[in-house]
Amino acid sequence: MAEYIPILVFTAVAFSFPIITILISKAIRAGRFDPVKAEPYECGIVPASEAFDTRFSIRYYLIAVLFVVFDVETVFLYPWAVMFKKLELFGFIEMLVFLGILVAAYIYAWRRGALKWV
Amino acid sequence: MNMDLRADLLALLPELTLTAGALVVLLAGVGGGGRRHGGLAVTALASVGLTAIALKIAVDVSEAGRLFFSGMFVLDPFAVFFKVLFLLTAALAPLLSRDYLERHDYRPGEYHSLVLFATVGMMVMASGTNLASIYVGLELMALSTYVLAGYFRREVKSHEAASKYFVLGALSSGVLVYGLSLLFGELGSLDLAAMAAALGGAERTPTLLTGMALLACGFLFKVAAVPFHMWTPDVYEGAPTPITAFLSVGPKAAAFAIFLRVFLGGLEGLTPYWVWLVGGSAALTMIWGNLAALTQDNVKRMLAYSSIAHAGYALLGLLAGSELGVQSVLFYMLVYLVSNLGAFGFVILLESRGYAGETVADYAGLARRQPLAAFGMLVFLLSLGGIPPTAGFMGKLYVFAAAVNAGFVWLVVVAVVMSAVSLYYYLRIAMQMYLREGQEGEGAEVLAAPWTARAIGVCGVFVGIIGVYPAPFAAAARTTAALIGVTLP
Amino acid sequence: MLDWLVAHVVPIVFYTAAVLVVAGAIGVIWFRNPIHAALSLLATFLAVAGLFVLQHAEFIAAVQIVVYAGGVMVLFLFVMMLVNVRTLPREYQYVRSLLPAAVVTGGFLAAVVAAGLFARSYLAAADPAALTAVEGQTMGNTEAVGWVLYRDFLLPFEVVSLVLLVAMLGAIVMGRKDRREEDAGEEAR
Numbered sequence: 001m002a003e004y005i006p007i008l009v010f011t012a013v014a015f016s017f018p019i020i021t022i023l024i025s026k027a028i029r030a031g032r033f034d035p036v037k038a039e040p041y042e043c044g045i046v047p048a049s050e051a052f053d054t055r056f057s058i059r060y061y062l063i064a065v066l067f068v069v070f071d072v073e074t075v076f077l078y079p080w081a082v083m084f085k086k087l088e089l090f091g092f093i094e095m096l097v098f099l100g101i102l103v104a105a106y107i108y109a110w111r112r113g114a115l116k117w118v
Numbered sequence: 119m120n121m122d123l124r125a126d127l128l129a130l131l132p133e134l135t136l137t138a139g140a141l142v143v144l145l146a147g148v149g150g151g152g153r154r155h156g157g158l159a160v161t162a163l164a165s166v167g168l169t170a171i172a173l174k175i176a177v178d179v180s181e182a183g184r185l186f187f188s189g190m191f192v193l194d195p196f197a198v199f200f201k202v203l204f205l206l207t208a209a210l211a212p213l214l215s216r217d218y219l220e221r222h223d224y225r226p227g228e229y230h231s232l233v234l235f236a237t238v239g240m241m242v243m244a245s246g247t248n249l250a251s252i253y254v255g256l257e258l259m260a261l262s263t264y265v266l267a268g269y270f271r272r273e274v275k276s277h278e279a280a281s282k283y284f285v286l287g288a289l290s291s292g293v294l295v296y297g298l299s300l301l302f303g304e305l306g307s308l309d310l311a312a313m314a315a316a317l318g319g320a321e322r323t324p325t326l327l328t329g330m331a332l333l334a335c336g337f338l339f340k341v342a343a344v345p346f347h348m349w350t351p352d353v354y355e356g357a358p359t360p361i362t363a364f365l366s367v368g369p370k371a372a373a374f375a376i377f378l379r380v381f382l383g384g385l386e387g388l389t390p391y392w393v394w395l396v397g398g399s400a401a402l403t404m405i406w407g408n409l410a411a412l413t414q415d416n417v418k419r420m421l422a423y424s425s426i427a428h429a430g431y432a433l434l435g436l437l438a439g440s441e442l443g444v445q446s447v448l449f450y451m452l453v454y455l456v457s458n459l460g461a462f463g464f465v466i467l468l469e470s471r472g473y474a475g476e477t478v479a480d481y482a483g484l485a486r487r488q489p490l491a492a493f494g495m496l497v498f499l500l501s502l503g504g505i506p507p508t509a510g511f512m513g514k515l516y517v518f519a520a521a522v523n524a525g526f527v528w529l530v531v532v533a534v535v536m537s538a539v540s541l542y543y544y545l546r547i548a549m550q551m552y553l554r555e556g557q558e559g560e561g562a563e564v565l566a567a568p569w570t571a572r573a574i575g576v577c578g579v580f581v582g583i584i585g586v587y588p589a590p591f592a593a594a595a596r597t598t599a600a601l602i603g604v605t606l607p
Numbered sequence: 608m609l610d611w612l613v614a615h616v617v618p619i620v621f622y623t624a625a626v627l628v629v630a631g632a633i634g635v636i637w638f639r640n641p642i643h644a645a646l647s648l649l650a651t652f653l654a655v656a657g658l659f660v661l662q663h664a665e666f667i668a669a670v671q672i673v674v675y676a677g678g679v680m681v682l683f684l685f686v687m688m689l690v691n692v693r694t695l696p697r698e699y700q701y702v703r704s705l706l707p708a709a710v711v712t713g714g715f716l717a718a719v720v721a722a723g724l725f726a727r728s729y730l731a732a733a734d735p736a737a738l739t740a741v742e743g744q745t746m747g748n749t750e751a752v753g754w755v756l757y758r759d760f761l762l763p764f765e766v767v768s769l770v771l772l773v774a775m776l777g778a779i780v781m782g783r784k785d786r787r788e789e790d791a792g793e794e795a796r
Contacts, residue, residue, distance in 0.1 A: 004616070004660065005613070005616075008616075008620075058781075058782045059782065060685060060686045061682070061686065061778075061782060062778055062779065062782035062783065063685075064681065064682040064685050064686065065682070065774070065775070065778040065782075066775060066778065067678060067681065067682070068674070068678045068679060068681075068682055069771050069774055069775045069778075071673065071674055071677065071678035072674055072678070072771060073768075073771060074673075075670050075673060075674055076756075076764070076767070078666070078669070078749060078753075079666060079749050079750070079752045079753030079756055079757070080753055080756075080757060082747070082749050082750050082753055083750055083753035083754055083757065086750075086754065087753070087754075087757050087758070090123070091757050094757055094761060094764070094765070095757075097765060097768075098764065098765060098767075098768045099768075101137075101141075101765075101768040101769060101771075101772055102768055102771060102772065104141050104144070104145065104772065105771070105772040105775045105776065107145065108144055108145060108148060108775075108776065108779075109775060109779055111145075111148040111149070112148050112779055112783065113783070114778075114779045114782075114783050130762070137769065144776070186762075187761055187762040188758065188759040188760075188761070189759075190759075190760070190761075190762045190763065191762055228776060228779075228780050231776075232773070232776065232777075232780075235769060235772075235773050238769065239766075239769075242762075242766055248763075250760060250763045251762050251763045251766070253763075254763045254766040254767055254770060255766060257770050258766055258769050258770050258773060261770060261773045261774055261777060262773050262777075264777065265773070265776065265777035265780055265781065268781055269780065271780075271781065280781070293715075296719075300722060323725055324721055324722055324725040325722045325723075325725055328718050328719070328721065328722035329722070331718070332718075
């Protein structure tokens with residue numbers, strides 16, 4: 001387990017960094033309230049609506065689901081990539097089949113207009 | 119390695135063919151406004167036909183009893199029997215759906231390809247000899263059917279069906295996987311043969327038994343047995359009727375296939391523990407399924423409870439466990455498949471209230487208006503009820519005989535009593551059709567749906583032949599079950 | 608002090624992670640602000656990744672972070688952050704089926720806890736050398752996963768691509784309007 005000590009230290013530093021940053025800025029800033037500051041993205045997109053008051057489009061979910069599907073696909077590429085040489089041509093063709101099926105899914109999504117924000 | 123791979127791919131040929139067919143249907147269905155109902159249904163049918171040929175080739179070429187893909191896949195007669203059942207279902211589904219989809223105006227491309235993908239999943243399940251391949255096959259089937267249940271997106275009921283099915287189905291998958299992980303932890307393998315071997319010397323720890331129980335719960339959910347049946351009536355009522363027909367036979371048969379293979383193959387050593395669990399569930403299923411069906415007015419809901427009850431009868435064969443038991447489940451699945459698809463075919467053909475679903479009273483006076491349709495429906499209902507000249511009687515006879523042989527007399531008594539009860543609700547429809555006068559200009563009429571009619575015709579022929587001359591079908595089931603002892607791990 | 612830490616690093620990490628997992632799970636249903644609920648779910652995900660590391664399943668730990676802490680959390684937060692989220696109103700309702708649900712869930716939990724209590728100690732059984740030695744060669748966890756996944760588990764792996772395809776297809780079918788429906792909508796406007 002000793003080889004994980006650096007990772008533990010790294011994790012501890014990573015977690016303490018935002019906490020310390022927030023505490024320091026809280027200590028030295030001037031605390032004036034502004035409604036704009038309370039928005040989810042202070043300098044970004046204006047929120048579309050209030051949650052629970054209105055219904056919002058299923059398209060948000062559609063994009064998110066497509067993202068997760070390709071995220072999972074990427075996960076399968078990691079162990080394949082590290083073993084690429086040992087798996088030889090067999091592994092290459094195998095991954096081509098896997099990706100080919102997902103490319104078919106992608107072509108379908110594209111032609112069906114699922115990637116357009118209408 | 120190369121020679122192995124060649125043999126592996128040949129054994130997988132049916133699944134590969136069907137996957138290719140599903141992709142063709144999917145991509146062909148996108149263009150041209152996506153409304154080529156006839157063409158896409160024919161393409162789906164053609165890919166099922168090609169798959170049947172591929173299955174024949176795969177069986178001829180492959181060595182009997184050999185394991186493929188590093189012990190993940192087997193092409194034994196047991197798997198082949200179920201694959202034939204699935205392909206029959208997959209061939210009847212586009213026939214039943216074609217007119218229905220056009221009438222309700224939904225895209226046929228995704229629909230037919232999802233049916234084919236679900237069938238690929240079921241075929242992988244039937245051949246799986248490793249819990250990993252069984253599980254991914256199960257998920258492929260389940261995901262496809264969740265979407266199909268909610269396919270009619272302009273109908274609130276269809277949404278309800280899909281969300282209930284998805285949430286409960288995902289939960290049951292979680293329970294199933296949890297059971298798998300406990301079994302894996304205790305037995306050290308997901309391979310059924312290795313599990314059976316490890317079970318020989320393994321202590322019966324609580325962890326092992328919990329894993330087995332959770333696995334059984336997951337499977338009982340998939341076959342819709344009480345007390346894991348709650349999703350069935352709502353899903354069967356809300357899903358598009360051809361999908362209800364498909365769900366009630368295909369995925370159910372697939373669930374029985376893995377139930378038999380895992381519990382009689384891998385976990386046979388634990389029989390004393392699961393037998394009371396499955397037996398209790400079978401008794402409850404037969405009692406509750408039939409009693410609840412009595413009070414239903416909606417025809418689809420009634421058939422949903424009827425399908426729950428039929429799962430209970432089929433569980434008797436699993437409990438019997440012997441060759442005879444396995445054989446009786448296989449035969450029962452075939453009989454139930456053609457009877458139930460036929461009955462649902464008439465529900466589709468007689469649809470008169472749009473998506474709301476017909477009540478039993480809508481069939482009043484049908485015999486006078488449409489004598490042929492009324493007679494056909496009667497045949498399928500009698501078969502579901504298990505009345506002698508039809509296939510249903512033979513199916514029940516085999517299952518009950520197997521259960522008596524194995525010493526489950528009390529369960530058979532329950533089954534016979536509940537079969538008698540079931541006649542009441544099947545004959546209630548018959549009574550409406552034959553003895554009641556329908557209101558003028560009201561009630562169900564036969565719609566112009568030539569494709570659906572063809573599917574019903576196929577089912578009718580099967581029900582008739584199996585009922586009068588069951589020998590060849592029973593023989594097919596028998597040779598399959600005889601070989602299960604050899605090839606089952 | 609440091610010696611003691613190094614000697615007891617396994618139980619320390621295990622119990623910290625275990626407490627985080629359970630506390631995070633409770634937080635998900637406890638907090639009324641959806642963002643807080645989502646963040647406690649994130650804590651659970653990360654702690655589970657820690658447990659995987661403890662079992663020498665480094666690859667699974669990485670997947671846990673990439674897919675769950677990354678992908679699935681994005682799914683939740685994406686929707687929440689595009690709309691203003693207030694704290695969920697306090698509502699009390701009596702659901703008739705609450706009692707049976709509680710009994711079933713409680714029974715399930717009891718079974719799981721019992722299974723855990725009587726389980727053999729897998730912690731002791733997990734020998735990293737045995738896990739990463741494939742055909743006589745010692746390799747990293749990711750390599751070992753790749754070796755098994757792309758050879759022995761070839762068939763399930765390829766079926767997974769179909770599962771992903773169907774997941775995508777399902778999302779589009781359920782979430783996307785038919786062109787004809789869109790046309791009808793535009794005419795109505």
